[in-house]
Amino acid sequence: MHAESEIRTPLILGKKTYHQISEDIVRPIEGKATKQWYMLLTLATCCFLWGIGCLAYTIGTGIGVWGSNNGVDWAWDITNFVWWIGIGHAGTLISAVLLLFRQKWRMAINRSAEAMTIFAVMCAAIFVVLHTGRPWLDYWLFPLPNQFGSLWVNFNSPLLWDVFAVSTYFSVSLVFWYTGLVPDFAMIRDRAVKPFAKKMYTLLSMGWGGSARHWSRFEEVSLVLAGLSTPLVFSVHSIVSMDFATSIVPGWHTTIFPPYFVAGAVFSGFAMVLTLLLIMRKVYHLENYITVKHIEYMNIIIIVTGSIVGVAYLTELFISWYSGVEYEQYAFINRATGPYWWAYAAMMTCNVVSPQVFWIKKLRTNLAFTFVMSIIVNIGMWFERFVIIVPTLCRTFLPSTWNMYHPTFVDIGIFTGTIGMFFTFFLLFTRYFPVIAQAELKSIIKSSGQEYKDKAKHHAH
Amino acid sequence: MSNVTIHAIFDDEVPLLASARTLRSNGVRIKDVFTPFPVHGLDEAIGLPRTWIAICAFIYGITGTCLATLMMWYMMIHDWPTDIGGKPSFSYYMNVPAFIPITFESTVLCAAHGMAITFYLRCWLVPGAKPKNPDPRTTDDKFMMVIETKAENRGNLEAMLRKDGAIEINNNNFKYRN
Numbered sequence: 001m002h003a004e005s006e007i008r009t010p011l012i013l014g015k016k017t018y019h020q021i022s023e024d025i026v027r028p029i030e031g032k033a034t035k036q037w038y039m040l041l042t043l044a045t046c047c048f049l050w051g052i053g054c055l056a057y058t059i060g061t062g063i064g065v066w067g068s069n070n071g072v073d074w075a076w077d078i079t080n081f082v083w084w085i086g087i088g089h090a091g092t093l094i095s096a097v098l099l100l101f102r103q104k105w106r107m108a109i110n111r112s113a114e115a116m117t118i119f120a121v122m123c124a125a126i127f128v129v130l131h132t133g134r135p136w137l138d139y140w141l142f143p144l145p146n147q148f149g150s151l152w153v154n155f156n157s158p159l160l161w162d163v164f165a166v167s168t169y170f171s172v173s174l175v176f177w178y179t180g181l182v183p184d185f186a187m188i189r190d191r192a193v194k195p196f197a198k199k200m201y202t203l204l205s206m207g208w209g210g211s212a213r214h215w216s217r218f219e220e221v222s223l224v225l226a227g228l229s230t231p232l233v234f235s236v237h238s239i240v241s242m243d244f245a246t247s248i249v250p251g252w253h254t255t256i257f258p259p260y261f262v263a264g265a266v267f268s269g270f271a272m273v274l275t276l277l278l279i280m281r282k283v284y285h286l287e288n289y290i291t292v293k294h295i296e297y298m299n300i301i302i303i304v305t306g307s308i309v310g311v312a313y314l315t316e317l318f319i320s321w322y323s324g325v326e327y328e329q330y331a332f333i334n335r336a337t338g339p340y341w342w343a344y345a346a347m348m349t350c351n352v353v354s355p356q357v358f359w360i361k362k363l364r365t366n367l368a369f370t371f372v373m374s375i376i377v378n379i380g381m382w383f384e385r386f387v388i389i390v391p392t393l394c395r396t397f398l399p400s401t402w403n404m405y406h407p408t409f410v411d412i413g414i415f416t417g418t419i420g421m422f423f424t425f426f427l428l429f430t431r432y433f434p435v436i437a438q439a440e441l442k443s444i445i446k447s448s449g450q451e452y453k454d455k456a457k458h459h460a461h
Numbered sequence: 462m463s464n465v466t467i468h469a470i471f472d473d474e475v476p477l478l479a480s481a482r483t484l485r486s487n488g489v490r491i492k493d494v495f496t497p498f499p500v501h502g503l504d505e506a507i508g509l510p511r512t513w514i515a516i517c518a519f520i521y522g523i524t525g526t527c528l529a530t531l532m533m534w535y536m537m538i539h540d541w542p543t544d545i546g547g548k549p550s551f552s553y554y555m556n557v558p559a560f561i562p563i564t565f566e567s568t569v570l571c572a573a574h575g576m577a578i579t580f581y582l583r584c585w586l587v588p589g590a591k592p593k594n595p596d597p598r599t600t601d602d603k604f605m606m607v608i609e610t611k612a613e614n615r616g617n618l619e620a621m622l623r624k625d626g627a628i629e630i631n632n633n634n635f636k637y638r639n
Contacts (some may be wrong), residue, residue: 010565017602018478018497018601019601020601020603022601033595042492062469096479102473113599143536149541150540151536151541152540152541153536154535154537154543154545155533155536155556155559155560155563156537156545156548156550156556157545157558158562160563161562161563161566164562164563164566164567164570165562165566168566168567168569168570169568171573171574172570172574173576175573175574179577179580182586183600186592186594186600187497187600187601189592189593189600190592190597190598190599190600190601191601202592203588203589205592206581206586206587206588206589206590206591207585207586207587207591207592207593208584208586208589208592208593208600209495209592209593209599209600210495210496210497210498210505210593210594210599210600211491211493211494211495211593211594212493212494212495212500212503212508212509213584214584214593215496215499215500215503216499216504216509216511216582217512217514217583217584218499218510218584219499220512220514220515221514221576221577221580223515224514224515224518224572224576225553225576225577228522228572228573229573230516231565231569231617232566232569235565237564239562245527306553329599340567341554349560363639415480430587439497439499440498441517442497442498443498443499443500443501460548461628
């Protein structure tokens with residue numbers, strides 16, 4: 001048994017046995033859904049359906065129904081794409097990077113964070129698929145032999161790298177998530193009473209039995225998948241940033257983009273994890289597993305990544321001045337003082353200033369405050385992508401092409417729809433899937449459980 | 462003499478590990494152990510060889526690297542070299558910096574999925590497979606050791622297991638499949 005310092009805060013509170021953990025995790029699945037759950041699901045589904053309507057309208061009529069125009073040809077579509085894909089990054093960071101660093105606190109949050117990743121990448125994919133204009137021809141993005149003399153896709157283009165990066169990221173995250181779920185599905189299967197539930201969980205658990213041989217392979221698979229996902233997650237947002245950075249548009253053509261995007265992605269992702277978990281722990285009474293300490297750890301990551309993002313913003317400003325390039329300088333002056341100055345101000349306040357309050361311990365352990373902050377950060381990070389895209393494109397080299405961008409109801413509808421879809425899927429996930437990796441949690445109860453830690457303390461004295 | 466299968470149930474991993482070590486040092490072969498979570502140190506306690514699955518992943522990864530290289534060389538350099546933005550595609554060597562991202566993604570894609578498929582097939586975790594644990598309690602909070610022994614040794618072995626903290630010993634004819 002790995003001994004842990006008694007100074008470390010316990011990660012599992014209360015008197016918990018192995019059986020008690022199973023009971024606590026299964027309760028939301030075996031019990032009846034609450035009224036709040038149905039209300040939230042209805043709301044989310046309505047948004048989702050509205051989004052599907054706007055999506056169908058876009059496909060039927062063409063992307064002329066969006067606010068994008070000749071000058072500003074990327075707008076909400078790419079803003080939302082980058083925002084969603086960035087949110088996804090926290091899930092992989094928690095499950096892969098924290099696994100490699102042997103951070104035990106990840107175990108209470110990795111399952112739901114990974115679910116968030118998968119749903120967020122699905123939302124992101126909608127925008128990529130749609131923004132091509134003719135989504136029925138999207139198979140052209142793949143290197144398939146074709147009737148045009150086999151005219152292949154352009155492998156020199158970051159847009160194609162993105163196709164490969166995002167599809168790899170989605171499928172690998174899905175496999176990583178599902179593999180972790182299998183032993184937990186088996187636990188639910190073995191205690192299910194209702195025949196239909198038993199049948200479904202038997203199917204989902206695919207015959208898992210927990211044999212020593214299988215556990216040893218399982219652990220190896222988790223470790224190697226974590227090792228593969230770690231560089232993968234950094235590559236995905238680096239490549240997303242190269243969609244901008246390899247262009248010659250002033251304000252986009254900067255080498256700082258890859259690290260700056262990755263830090264921003266983790267920043268916004270953790271904010272979204274906090275938004276979801278703070279509700280989930282309350283609704284499903286998981287306060288003993290997702291403790292204030294977990295929230296505090298995540299808030300610390302918010303300070304770190306928020307500060308990296310802040311430094312990146314300031315570096316960008318400095319370099320544009322230092323470069324002496326007039327166009328580059330104008331791009332940044334325009335962002336801060338041009339027609340979209342309010343977006344820039346929102347971005348700076350939400351992302352750079354506000355997370356700094358988490359240096360105060362009282363605030364970063366205050367749950368209500370954290371919840372509000374997590375939403376502020378999400379808004380700030382949405383504005384960051386908006387600021388990079390729209391104000392830059394509305395004032396490029398040729399003043400005669402300068403024009404403003406106004407979103408239409410379809411732009412707003414599709415974005416609302418993806419938020420609805422995200423929450424619909426997440427609510428269904430919390431109802432039918434084990435929201436905490438209970439098998440992993442059982443393996444740390446003796447080193448990090450409150451009861452065992454107290455016992456060890458008494459022994460020592 | 463016929464063989465019998467003994468199922469010894471423990472309610473904690475500490476006596477389980479100790480018991481597994483005692484049995485092994487007495488020359489008893491432990492067929493398998495079913496646990497609700499990965500118990501560290503169990504592999505060597507029951508003498509499991511280290512899994513090869515990481516080496517498989519490496520081989521799949523290398524395959525992915527090669528496939529991506531071959532694909533991009535064929536499509537961009539060999540089959541239809543195009544001059545894009547004044548940057549012609551003359552040779553693989555000249556273009557390779559632009560090919561690195563996709564080569565990397567393909568390596569990860571093949572390594573991860575190859576390894577996952579190997580894992581699921583090797584453990585025979587497929588849709589519709591029957592649960593492999595003989596006792597449903599082993600996914601919750603019980604630990605079960607499966608020992609195959611000659612019928613004459615049974616009494617002796619059961620006494621040893623009880624002394625080491627087994628809370629329940631029984632035998633049945635569960636069909637195992639690894």
